[in-house]
Amino acid sequence: xxxxxxxxxxxxxxxxxxxxxxxxxxxxxxxxxxxxxxxxxxxxxxxxxxxxxxxxxxxxxxxxxxxxxxxxxxxxxxxxxxxxxxxxxxxxxxxxxxxxxxxxxxxxxxxxxxxxxxxxxxxxxxxxxxxxxxxxxxxxxxxxxxxxxxxxxxxxxxx
Amino acid sequence: xxxxxxxxxxxxxxxxxxxxxxxxxxxxxxxxxxxxxxxxxxxxxxxxxxxxxxxxxxxxxxxxxxxxxxxxxxxxxxxxxxxxxxxxxxxxxxxxxxxxxxxxxxxxxxxxxxxxxxxxxxxxxxxxxxxxxxxxxxxxxxxxxxxxxxxxxxxxxxxxxxxxxxxxxxxxxxxxxxxxxxxxxxxxxxxxxxxxxxxxxxxxxxxxxxxxxxxxxxxxxxxxxxxxxxxxxxxxxxxxxxxxxxxxxxxxxxxxxxxxxxxxxxxxxxxxxxxxxxxxxxxxxxxxxxxxxxxxxxxxxxxxxxxxxxxxxxxxxxxxxxxxxxxxxxxxxxxxxxxxxxxxxxxxxxxxxxxxxxxxxxxxxxxxxxxxxxxxxxxxxxxxxxxxxxxxxxxxxx
Numbered sequence: 146x147x148x149x150x151x152x153x154x155x156x157x158x159x160x161x162x163x164x165x166x167x168x169x170x171x172x173x174x175x176x177x178x179x180x181x182x183x184x185x186x187x188x189x190x191x192x193x194x195x196x197x198x199x200x201x202x203x204x205x206x207x208x209x210x211x212x213x214x215x216x217x218x219x220x221x222x223x224x225x226x227x228x229x230x231x232x233x234x235x236x237x238x239x240x241x242x243x244x245x246x247x248x249x250x251x252x253x254x255x256x257x258x259x260x261x262x263x264x265x266x267x268x269x270x271x272x273x274x275x276x277x278x279x280x281x282x283x284x285x286x287x288x289x290x291x292x293x294x295x296x297x298x299x300x301x302x303x304x
Numbered sequence: 305x306x307x308x309x310x311x312x313x314x315x316x317x318x319x320x321x322x323x324x325x326x327x328x329x330x331x332x333x334x335x336x337x338x339x340x341x342x343x344x345x346x347x348x349x350x351x352x353x354x355x356x357x358x359x360x361x362x363x364x365x366x367x368x369x370x371x372x373x374x375x376x377x378x379x380x381x382x383x384x385x386x387x388x389x390x391x392x393x394x395x396x397x398x399x400x401x402x403x404x405x406x407x408x409x410x411x412x413x414x415x416x417x418x419x420x421x422x423x424x425x426x427x428x429x430x431x432x433x434x435x436x437x438x439x440x441x442x443x444x445x446x447x448x449x450x451x452x453x454x455x456x457x458x459x460x461x462x463x464x465x466x467x468x469x470x471x472x473x474x475x476x477x478x479x480x481x482x483x484x485x486x487x488x489x490x491x492x493x494x495x496x497x498x499x500x501x502x503x504x505x506x507x508x509x510x511x512x513x514x515x516x517x518x519x520x521x522x523x524x525x526x527x528x529x530x531x532x533x534x535x536x537x538x539x540x541x542x543x544x545x546x547x548x549x550x551x552x553x554x555x556x557x558x559x560x561x562x563x564x565x566x567x568x569x570x571x572x573x574x575x576x577x578x579x580x581x582x583x584x585x586x587x588x589x590x591x592x593x594x595x596x597x598x599x600x601x602x603x604x605x606x607x608x609x610x611x612x613x614x615x616x617x618x619x620x621x622x623x624x625x626x627x628x629x630x631x632x633x634x635x636x637x638x639x640x641x642x643x644x645x646x647x648x649x650x651x652x653x654x655x656x657x658x659x660x661x662x663x664x665x666x667x668x669x670x671x672x673x674x675x676x677x678x679x680x681x682x683x684x685x686x687x688x689x690x691x692x693x694x695x696x697x698x699x700x701x702x
Contacts, residue, residue: 216460
């Protein structure tokens with residue numbers, strides 16, 4: 146397995162969420178389903194948030210969603226390089242949201258656009274997911290365009 | 305009838321940097337200032353309520369107030385250290401109010417002292433020799449690419465507001481400019497140099513669309529307010545500002561919830577519901593408010609929150625920030641002391657500073673910032689990403 150040099154912060158991996166992280170490794174985005182009341186929920190929890198049942202199975206999601214909003218981060222925490230785009234994705238199944246890195250630059254993004262998942266092996270035993278626009282080509286993000294340019298674009302859009 | 309509760313005194317230090325002054329010293333300073341302002345002695349105090357001090361290693365055990373009680377030889381019959389994110393200081397006031405209303409105590413000091421430097425020290429210690437970890441207050445699925453703060457969430461809120469209502473970054477900038485203009489006359493504000501919309505737009509991008517001058521600065525500060533029962537307040541002062549009502553609401557989410565898609569970042573349900581509850585209890589309506597303090601850590605929320613609190617319909621703040629409706633002399637003057645953006649933001653203390661500004665306005669002590677005939681004021685504070693809100697309505701009275 147080749148490991149990406151994408152920088153990231155270590156997530157806390159709880160025992161009840163192991164299947165989620167294992168799923169990412171196998172290129173599957175998984176949610177939980179309560180055996181008692183049938184509620185499908187995300188992210189992983191120790192109990193069903195609806196009926197508080199503990200008998201839980203796992204279901205696979207489509208890995209598609211909609212871009213609720215995004216921000217280009219210029220002041221990342223220590224371990225992350227700048228700038229990068231962070232987005233909030235409403236999952237297609239409407240069970241929840243993923244907040245993660247977006248593999249695209251601001252110029253390619255529009256609130257409400259359709260997004261799809263991308264899996265990244267960051268360590269031997271850890272795979273993370275990022276999202277990118279469905280319509281976007283697979284090119285690596287190269288969005289170090291200057292702020293002046295964007296301000297200019299924005300102003301010209303207004304007129 | 306429950307007892308009425310009034311604010312009878314306050315004290316605070318200038319917000320800024322206190323590298324050499326410890327939190328306990330800052331705390332005792334503002335307690336003394338507040339006692340002096342109220343004209344009472346420490347023997348009159350029987351409630352001592354504080355918010356977390358972010359440096360002290362005793363933080364987690366909640367012994368801050370004990371330290372101050374010892375250092376100042378105050379023997380309270382009601383004591384608490386209240387931690388609950390950004391609303392902690394608001395909750396401290398609410399707790400003191402409840403204790404007085406229930407008759408357990410007559411006079412309470414609520415206070416907080418915070419140093420940004422100490423937060424950095426804490427973080428540095430946590431990081432030493434360990435691989436960097438994601439922020440633990442977020443769900444693990446969100447940890448790998450988010451920072452320690454939640455500015456990104458407020459940035460996404462601003463971006464979404466632009467999308468839904470057609471706001472431009474200029475509108476956010478106008479809120480920063482309004483706050484800065486007011487801060488020039490606030491003795492405690494950290495940032496007083498005038499700025500214009502262009503300055504805000506050209507300042508460094510932090511998390512787009514939020515730029516440096518759209519942002520609050522985490523700074524050091526300490527402040528205290530004294531509450532008293534109506535009976536005691538009448539002996540203490542002739543200008544009494546009563547806590548008319550409080551509303552509180554939590555939207556059962558933490559920051560940007562990942563377990564559902566229904567939390568809007570452009571309509572903050574917690575702010576809306578807390579305000580509704582406060583107005584219902586006070587038997588007042590938004591138009592009865594003469595002056596307001598809102599807890600907006602970044603400029604986009606300076607537009608969103610006044611809509612949720614009831615003064616404007618959704619999207620209307622775009623026009624209101626252009627036409628001066630929220631300036632002193634406008635329809636509803638907001639953050640007349642500079643707000644979080646220009647006053648500076650020691651988060652565990654900020655709601656005390658907000659309360660102090662409202663009390664000064666209602667006592668007609670605000671000088672150049674005075675809102676004409678201000679009798680009723682609103683103070684809003686929030687925690688997380690506006691997940692929980694407390695709204696206070698204060699009113700000058702007999």
